Amino acid sequence: MKKRWISYPYLLWMIIFIIVPLILVLCFSIFISTDNGLQFSLNNYKRFMEPLYLKVLWRSVVLAGISTIICLILGYPVAMILASKQMSKKSFLLFLCILPMWMNFLLRTYAWMTLLEKNGFINKILSFFGIGPFQLLYNNAAVILGMVYNFIPFMILPIYSVMKKIDPSVIEAAEDLGANQITVFKKIIFPLSLPGVFSGISMVFMPAVTTFVIPRLLGGGQFMLIGNLIERQFLLSGDWNFGSAVSIVMMIIILISMAIISKYDKEHEGGQLW
Structure with a gap:
């Protein structure tokens, strides 16, 4: 317990280079830019369900x-x-x-x-x-x-x-x-x-x-x-x-x-x- 601080650099690394990028990717996938600002949308996921992309998958x-x-x-x-x-x-x-x-x-x-x-x-x-x-x-x-x-x-x-x-x-x-x-x-x-x-x-x-x-x-x-x-x-x-x-x-x-x-x-x- 006293040496928990040893893991802090690794936790900081994970937050900066893993968690934050994943959050950004998730935000890009569910929010689209419109004239009224950012809008929540699942159209990108619906688009992936098209036969062309399912064939690629x-x-x-x-x-x-x-x-x-x-x-x-x-x-x-x-x-x-x-x-x-x-x-x-x-x-x-x-x-x-x-x-x-x-x-x-x-x-x-x-x-x-x-x-x-x-x-x-x-x-x-x-x-x-x-x-x-x-x-x-x-x-x-x-x-x-x-x-x-x-x-x-x-x-x-x-x-x-x-x-x-x-x-x-x-x-x-x-x-x-x-x-x-x-x-x-x-x-x-x-x-x-x-x-x-x-x-x-x-x-x-x-x-x-x-x-x-x-x-x-x-x-x-x-x-x-x-x-x-x-x-x-x-x-x-x-x-x-x-x-x-x-x-x-x-x-x-x-x-x-x-x-x-x-x-x-x-x-x-x-x-x-x-």
């Missing part, structure tokens, strides 16, 4: 969901390998997983443009074998690839951090009782790793559903995701009211997703095996 959720599933399928085995290796090898493999995160997000995405373009490295290799060239850029697959590449470390690290805390004696006890590797995985490893799985899903899905750099570069502007819609309202159209309303809707969706994931996470907290 649905496409964003679908692509983010597919990317999250792929990250889970690819990241879970990697986390298991990291958790089972000896310290020296594990440190090196973990370093390889974290290494791409040291590079700027925009540069990593531009690198994929160089690889996937019509005269890029991949098409040149395929043409050497008499295959292609293929249109690898400016489609849903390229966007999903960019999301998976950029966000898969956020799936691997939470699962790995949970798996490495699993007591080996629990696994050894199951094996001594006659459980094979599949049973050990189904009854021991997977249930105990669920908190990490839920954390990884939330850490991948949330940035994936709101990203705008990846669809703009790898999608080539062929279609719009919710992040591009918000960016366009603020930077191009100048419609801050509608952009704020879309941002608030996305914030509500993300909070609901976090609540659902947190609920399932708590149900498996403490290492429930059955």
